[in-house]
Amino acid sequence: MRCGGRTFLSFSGCDYFRLSTRREVLNSMVQSIKHHGGSVGASRVTTGNHPLYLELESRLASFFGFQSATLVSSGYASSLIAVQALTTPPARVVMDEKSHSSLRLAAGFLEVPSYSFAHRDTEDFHRRLRERGEGSATLVLTDGLFSFSGAVPDLTQYAKGLGAGDVLLVDDAHGAGVIGPRGRGVLDSKPRLSPNQLILTLTLSKAFGVHGGVILSSRAFQANIHQKSHFFAGHTPPPLHTAAGTLAAIDIFESEGEILRGRLAETVNRLRMALRHGGLDVPPHPGPVVGLIPKSRAASRRLRQSLLDASIYPPLVVYPGAPLGGYYRFAFSSEHGPAQLDLLARVLLRHKSCLGPMP
Numbered sequence: 001m002r003c004g005g006r007t008f009l010s011f012s013g014c015d016y017f018r019l020s021t022r023r024e025v026l027n028s029m030v031q032s033i034k035h036h037g038g039s040v041g042a043s044r045v046t047t048g049n050h051p052l053y054l055e056l057e058s059r060l061a062s063f064f065g066f067q068s069a070t071l072v073s074s075g076y077a078s079s080l081i082a083v084q085a086l087t088t089p090p091a092r093v094v095m096d097e098k099s100h101s102s103l104r105l106a107a108g109f110l111e112v113p114s115y116s117f118a119h120r121d122t123e124d125f126h127r128r129l130r131e132r133g134e135g136s137a138t139l140v141l142t143d144g145l146f147s148f149s150g151a152v153p154d155l156t157q158y159a160k161g162l163g164a165g166d167v168l169l170v171d172d173a174h175g176a177g178v179i180g181p182r183g184r185g186v187l188d189s190k191p192r193l194s195p196n197q198l199i200l201t202l203t204l205s206k207a208f209g210v211h212g213g214v215i216l217s218s219r220a221f222q223a224n225i226h227q228k229s230h231f232f233a234g235h236t237p238p239p240l241h242t243a244a245g246t247l248a249a250i251d252i253f254e255s256e257g258e259i260l261r262g263r264l265a266e267t268v269n270r271l272r273m274a275l276r277h278g279g280l281d282v283p284p285h286p287g288p289v290v291g292l293i294p295k296s297r298a299a300s301r302r303l304r305q306s307l308l309d310a311s312i313y314p315p316l317v318v319y320p321g322a323p324l325g326g327y328y329r330f331a332f333s334s335e336h337g338p339a340q341l342d343l344l345a346r347v348l349l350r351h352k353s354c355l356g357p358m359p
Helices: 023-036 051-064 075-084 101-110 122-130 155-160 219-228 230-234 240-277 297-309 338-350
Strands: 068-072 092-096 114-117 138-143 167-171 198-203 213-217 289-292 327-331
Touching: 023 240, 051 068, 051 213, 051 240, 068 075, 068 219, 075 101, 075 167, 075 198, 075 213, 075 219, 075 230, 092 101, 092 122, 101 114, 101 138, 101 167, 114 122, 122 155, 138 155, 155 167, 213 219, 219 230, 240 289, 240 338, 297 338
Parallel strands: 092 114, 092 138, 138 167, 167 198
Antiparallel strands: 068 213, 198 213, 289 327
16 A cells, blocks of 8 residues: 555455455446446435345355345444344343444444443353343344454354344454355354344455445345335445445355465464464464554554554554554455565564553
8 A cells, every 4th residue: 555655565454355456346346337327326115226236135145145135335334224123122232342333333223221241251141141031032242253353252152042032143244255164254154043033244345345234134034124124214225336346256255265265364374373483472363353452552652663664554443442542453365475474473573572462
């Protein structure tokens, strides 16, 4: 990337396979713009629907192994749209304490008691479930792959505590297309739940390299989205050219996915092994992300300057709820080369005494 007239090596984006630059994806988008224009200009429940959206939903449902997929304007909005479509509002929400802000927004919409459990702690999760009253339905919210660390929850253990009326909603924005034997993310091996108990939301702006959000669910729940979600009814869907680009991305995943995921895994493993060899305690998380929390603002400034001196863009993340002063999140692509990873490792290891425990 270029900034201030200089060229920097970037580990800041989450285009994990750089499909946004692939010729097949770009050509599909250009042809769609020429044929369909820039926008449908209306909600899908009025005059803004299109066969291209239906084709994409069918392909996404097949790719992820769900009965149906619903395309929406963004990944951030997908969880809010999903909770608006619940047949019966839950009596309470139980969520991972480090869930993404989009899930917190969705929980707030329901206006029911909300309880957090310790991050990825199955014992604390089950303790929270046991606190419910008789017959009270619970909505469980969690990220699939946590963007700040690359960690994943044990959804199989979560599912064991759920009752027939409970629902598990997983936001797998960073895991979809990236992890799992078939690239289905954290739900590549689904927990044993009925189709109406499991909802998966994701974005198309990470692994797929395009734009838009998706809600994967049962067919009955998809019908609820159309009938009950005011957000879905009133919002304009992603432009048609992004749907065309996503279809091209799915083609790439179906033909090259195993190779791309293997290359990405090798990239992440190389960096993590170098950091471990240098004395940093790097957790063995499956996601293509390494998070680093400086011990102080002064330590953060020193790391930032060293990264700049090495022509590496410093990816400091200051999200609401993030550690004071932010943290550094290094996101890796299947296209990062060995020399680039070794350079990053050398810079990080020079500052290992300034870094706190890795998330």
